[in-house]
Amino acid sequence: MVKRVVLIIDDEVGILSLLSRFLKKKGFEVFTAENLREGKNQLEKINPDFLFLDVNLPDGNGLENLPQVKESFPSLSIIMMSAFDHGEMRSKAKSKGALAFLSKPFSLSEIDQIVD
Numbered sequence: 001m002v003k004r005v006v007l008i009i010d011d012e013v014g015i016l017s018l019l020s021r022f023l024k025k026k027g028f029e030v031f032t033a034e035n036l037r038e039g040k041n042q043l044e045k046i047n048p049d050f051l052f053l054d055v056n057l058p059d060g061n062g063l064e065n066l067p068q069v070k071e072s073f074p075s076l077s078i079i080m081m082s083a084f085d086h087g088e089m090r091s092k093a094k095s096k097g098a099l100a101f102l103s104k105p106f107s108l109s110e111i112d113q114i115v116d
Helices: 013-025 036-046 062-072 087-095 108-115
Strands: 005-009 029-033 050-054 077-082 100-103
Touching: 005 013, 005 036, 013 029, 013 108, 029 036, 036 062, 050 062, 062 077, 062 087, 087 100, 100 108
Parallel strands: 005 029, 005 050, 050 077, 077 100
Antiparallel strands: none
16 A cells, blocks of 8 residues: 655644644654745655645745645645735635645544545
8 A cells, every 4th residue: 555645834833733633543644844945945856746836935825836836746735834825815824725624723533535
């Protein structure tokens, strides 16, 4: 069985840790990055199946970078995450190619539904 690969880009260490542990238990190979620059470098190297991308990062906005990422990796399933959830941001994420939008804090059952 081929192991599915996930990249998580978030500047909150707690989110990185929680998602990493949960997804590893589900059999994923997990990579993490704490900013966009590091995350983009990892994207090129590992070509993941899923990308969990925070909206507000120290070096940029994940939502604004979404179209470029989707263009470079068209088959990548991208899940946007933000503590600032409102309908407009949610609809922008979907229109720019996101598979899903997670509001922080989120439940692990939400993650389960997305990756299964």
